[in-house]
Amino acid sequence: MEKLSAIDLMSLSMQIEMQKMETATYNLSIINQSFGDRLSVPHAQKVDVANLPTIHDVVAGVLPQDVQVNSQDDGNVVGRVVSYENGKPVIEYQSDIKIEAQMISLNEATRAYEASLRLFNINKEMSSKILQIGSKR
Secondary structure, X not given: OEEOOHHHHHHHHHHHHHHHHHHHHHHHHOOOOOEOOXXXXXXXXXXXXXXXXXXXXXXXXXXXXXXXXXXXXXXXXXXXXXXXXXXXXXXXXXXXXXXXXXXXXXXXXXXXXXXXXXXXXXXXXXXXHHHHHHHHO
C-alpha cells in the first residue's frame, strides 16, 4: 500500500470521470447508426471501476495499488427498424440506447470532472499560498 495524497485522489477522480465522458460520447455516437445485420451493431459501453478506495482508505491516506477503470459492454438490446425504399421494406438494425440516459450520464461526468478540476486548482492555490507564507519567515 502506498500513501494517498489529495493530488492522487483528484487525479483518480478526473481519470474516472474522463472515462465516463468518453464512454457516454461513444454511446451517443452510435445511437442513430443503422446496420444491415444484427451482429454488426456495436454494443453500448459502460464504465466499470474496480478496487476504488473506501472512505476509510481516504481518511487513512491509503490507496490500493490496483484501481482499475475499464469500459465494457453494457449488454444493450438491438432493435429492428423497417424502412421502405421504392415501396419495398428494408430491415435494418440499431442499438437500443436511450439518448436521455446517455445525456444525463455525460452531464454528471462533466460536472464531476469540473468539480475535481476546481479542487485541484484550489489545492494548487493553497500550496502556493503556503509557500509564500513560508518564504516570508
